[in-house]
Amino acid sequence: MSKAKIGIYWAAACGGCDCSILEVNEQILDVAAGAEILLWPCAVDAKYEDLRNYRNGEIDVVLFNGAIRTAENHEMAELIRVKAKYLIAYGSCAHTGGVIGLANLSERDRIFETVYGARERWPQLESSQDGRILRLPAFLERLTPLSEVVEVDYTVPGCPPPREIVRELLSALLSGDLPPRGAIFASAKNLCEECARERTHERIQRILRPHEAEADPERCLLDQGFVCMGPATRGGCGAPCPAANMPCTGCAGPTADVADQGAAMLSTLASLVGTGEEDESQIAAEDAILAQLDDIIGTFYRFGAATSILGRRYHERSTATDQH
Amino acid sequence: MNDRLRQISIDPITRLEGHGRIELFLDDEGGLADAFFQIPELRGFEEFCRGRLGEDMPQITERICGVCPEAHHYASVKALDACYRAVPPPRAQALRELLYNAYTFSDHLLHFYYLGGPDFLVGPYAPPQERNIIGVIGKVGLELGKEVIRHRGYGQRMIEIVGGRPIHPVTGLPGGQSKGITAEERDEIRSMAASAVEFAKATLELFHKALLADRTYGEFISGSAHAPSLYSMGLVDDRGSVSFYDGDVRVVGPDGSEYAQVPAAAVLSLIEERTEPWTYVKIPYLKDVGWKGFVPGPDSGIYRVGPLARLNVCRQIGTPLAQIEYERYLDFFGGGPVHATFAYHWARLIEMLSAAERTASLAAEEVLMNGALRAPLGEPGAGVGVIEAARGVLIHHYDLDPRGRVRSANLVVATTHNVAAISLSIKEMAKTIVRDGRVDPSLLNLVEMSFRNYDPCLACATHALPGEMPLVVDVRGPDGRIRERIER
Numbered sequence: 001m002s003k004a005k006i007g008i009y010w011a012a013a014c015g016g017c018d019c020s021i022l023e024v025n026e027q028i029l030d031v032a033a034g035a036e037i038l039l040w041p042c043a044v045d046a047k048y049e050d051l052r053n054y055r056n057g058e059i060d061v062v063l064f065n066g067a068i069r070t071a072e073n074h075e076m077a078e079l080i081r082v083k084a085k086y087l088i089a090y091g092s093c094a095h096t097g098g099v100i101g102l103a104n105l106s107e108r109d110r111i112f113e114t115v116y117g118a119r120e121r122w123p124q125l126e127s128s129q130d131g132r133i134l135r136l137p138a139f140l141e142r143l144t145p146l147s148e149v150v151e152v153d154y155t156v157p158g159c160p161p162p163r164e165i166v167r168e169l170l171s172a173l174l175s176g177d178l179p180p181r182g183a184i185f186a187s188a189k190n191l192c193e194e195c196a197r198e199r200t201h202e203r204i205q206r207i208l209r210p211h212e213a214e215a216d217p218e219r220c221l222l223d224q225g226f227v228c229m230g231p232a233t234r235g236g237c238g239a240p241c242p243a244a245n246m247p248c249t250g251c252a253g254p255t256a257d258v259a260d261q262g263a264a265m266l267s268t269l270a271s272l273v274g275t276g277e278e279d280e281s282q283i284a285a286e287d288a289i290l291a292q293l294d295d296i297i298g299t300f301y302r303f304g305a306a307t308s309i310l311g312r313r314y315h316e317r318s319t320a321t322d323q324h
Numbered sequence: 325m326n327d328r329l330r331q332i333s334i335d336p337i338t339r340l341e342g343h344g345r346i347e348l349f350l351d352d353e354g355g356l357a358d359a360f361f362q363i364p365e366l367r368g369f370e371e372f373c374r375g376r377l378g379e380d381m382p383q384i385t386e387r388i389c390g391v392c393p394e395a396h397h398y399a400s401v402k403a404l405d406a407c408y409r410a411v412p413p414p415r416a417q418a419l420r421e422l423l424y425n426a427y428t429f430s431d432h433l434l435h436f437y438y439l440g441g442p443d444f445l446v447g448p449y450a451p452p453q454e455r456n457i458i459g460v461i462g463k464v465g466l467e468l469g470k471e472v473i474r475h476r477g478y479g480q481r482m483i484e485i486v487g488g489r490p491i492h493p494v495t496g497l498p499g500g501q502s503k504g505i506t507a508e509e510r511d512e513i514r515s516m517a518a519s520a521v522e523f524a525k526a527t528l529e530l531f532h533k534a535l536l537a538d539r540t541y542g543e544f545i546s547g548s549a550h551a552p553s554l555y556s557m558g559l560v561d562d563r564g565s566v567s568f569y570d571g572d573v574r575v576v577g578p579d580g581s582e583y584a585q586v587p588a589a590a591v592l593s594l595i596e597e598r599t600e601p602w603t604y605v606k607i608p609y610l611k612d613v614g615w616k617g618f619v620p621g622p623d624s625g626i627y628r629v630g631p632l633a634r635l636n637v638c639r640q641i642g643t644p645l646a647q648i649e650y651e652r653y654l655d656f657f658g659g660g661p662v663h664a665t666f667a668y669h670w671a672r673l674i675e676m677l678s679a680a681e682r683t684a685s686l687a688a689e690e691v692l693m694n695g696a697l698r699a700p701l702g703e704p705g706a707g708v709g710v711i712e713a714a715r716g717v718l719i720h721h722y723d724l725d726p727r728g729r730v731r732s733a734n735l736v737v738a739t740t741h742n743v744a745a746i747s748l749s750i751k752e753m754a755k756t757i758v759r760d761g762r763v764d765p766s767l768l769n770l771v772e773m774s775f776r777n778y779d780p781c782l783a784c785a786t787h788a789l790p791g792e793m794p795l796v797v798d799v800r801g802p803d804g805r806i807r808e809r810i811e812r
Contacts, residue, residue, distance in 0.1 A: 010343075012365065012367065013390070013783070014387050014389050014390035014393075014783050015341040015342065015389060015390040015391040015781070015783060016387070016389075016390020016391070016393060016492060017390065018390070019390055020390075022434075022438075022476065023480060023490055023491065025473050025477040026470065026473055026474075028473065029461075029466075029470075032461070041336050041338045041339075041343075042338075042339070042340075042341065042439075043338075043438055043439070043457060044338065044339075044453070044456045045338045045339065045452035045453070045455050045769070046338070047334070047336065048336060049335075069365070069366075070364065070365060070366075072343075072364055098387065099384055099387040100367045100368075102372035102384075103371065103372045106368065106371050106372060110371060111366075111368035111371045114368070114370050115366065115368060115370055115606075116599055116606070117599075122599070122601075123599065123600070123602065123603060123604050124602070127601035127602050129360070130358070132331075132347075132357070132358060134347060134360055134362065134601075134602035136362065136364050136603070136604065139366055139604075159387070159492060160491050160492065209377060209379055209728070210379055210502065211379040211404075211408075211497050211498050211499070211701065211728075214697075214698060215502075217503075240484075240489050240494075241488060241494050243488070244487075244488030244494050244495050244502055244503050245495075245502040245503045246488065246495065246502050249380075249383060294727050294728070295375060295376055295377045295380070295729060297375070298375065298376040298377060298380055299377070302380075
């Protein structure tokens, strides 16, 4: 069998996804032996010029991490789509927008004001230094996941994707034995299925934040009042965060049957707080518990603000406000 | 000569963290007119961190950089300690320092074998497709190659044991740590750390054999062509030793004399930053020295951070084996401060050995296994956390409201400090390779080597001191009701 030609690319990313590929340790030697790496800016000296010179479809598969934040990210996504037979959205940012999707809560101009101050200090798309023209890619109004700008063949969730999943993915790439197009490299079930903590299904009396109390190491974090995203989050990682006494933050995105991860989790939480009784004082007590949630967006949409329905509505509203 | 020939782009620059490109402009005589180091990316963390829960910041800000998430995680945790007026108990302190030194070891290893080192281990003029970790393994042999992979794995495994995950750890909380480690895990760490010390020594031997004895590297590290006289900034402990996890900020001038030594929280009073229309990154400089353009010297406020700078501000390293190597290093240059930009590689490996030694001695401490993991917290307020990221001084500064939510977050990030110096180094190198209006493409890698010395992290670099703008936003739940109003 001829060597598989692979590429690894980062758009708006932190580098954690690139590092996660090294987490497979010695398996990386199998990749070196069994594949030719045509593009990997973090580790290999191929330039955009080389990429442009490849024939369409010449790269068998590209692992694409990072979100689409700038016009350059968008252009590269389109170019790579043409050059790659298979395109894989790798990691949270490519999959759901990731943590940096929280930027969609703010208008572009507000972000620039916060970062650079007055408008005359802002970087320019084109500027002249003694007659020499320098260009910067545009910072797009909204951050989007990869699938919103090009067709994606496979998805690998996680921030970053966990070691065992990466091993599985690399084995599949090297053997050419890929699952059906559209497959998601993760569990179809939620995180709770693989969490070692014991569910006791107690009704939540109080929302606890991780710094406020030490969690019982054996019992379900949600049962204790900590907002753990496990029920609304895809498994596959083995639940290392709850094992470290910290709640799941939802990096792997929604489970197969759910469209909006945050809404699903809010609904789960409400059912753990609510008694179903219609007595007014009971309803007020339950509302008071939910009012202890001090950051809905950051808690329930930590990795999914760019793909949630909420995120978009919010964005439109914010634009409308600005026009007043 | 047409315009296309008069401008040369290196896009993207490679073997670093993040996006960058270099634009070289030639003059009418065919020499270098100017060089620009551009960073074409921005995330806006300073904006969207507002309104988040304080205790979520260690896990949010580590997404600035997945190569050095441990640095952001603990700069953030230390800022929260300060916000809550909490002093972590000795056990939590030891766990954090253990993880942090394991990270420094692992990150420096990554740079030498995967990112910057291939230029010399494989060779600056080697074909581009060989200048990488795979080429390094081809050159040093599979046996050593496997040791490289094994020890990077050890560093990551130690981080995973203490931090809960190998990338983007989760266990840091204001006032402590969310979990301890088991006796088996402690024993595993002890044996990995002992092996890491031996591996760091072997890496220094390789450095002497493959880099210091190499003619190209020897030329770059000696002489004045690549040794701009600049200020240096780094953390030192109360004895003046290199200190990765905590310490005072010390700045020395180009001649090595002390410019300032201040508590970490006061570092913001030392610097000021400017923006340029051609890059998304802001450029800091020493405020009282002032900005004189991209030039070196005692009157220019440009300073450096990271391994080279840390070894310029310290009085000693602080661990025995690394101290011996540090003295060899000083002997080689006839004493400090060292300005040779290519000496970053050597300084980095001295630190890698020191980090391994510290990891091993921390792993032997009984306090790791006994006592409280968390300290009581006070009322939330404002606080600063400072730490040495592998690439240099990293500062997180938060102001929390009475419910512990972030009102404002200032981040001053390692690579940002180095941006002006990197621009300077790139231009110095570019000057040497442009001849008669031509550049041999095989020489362009030399320009990239000049920034790789710094091990830049460009995703990190685009975060820095924000201004203050008024803003009110309503966060609505799925039912359309206002759940939260964020104001600032």
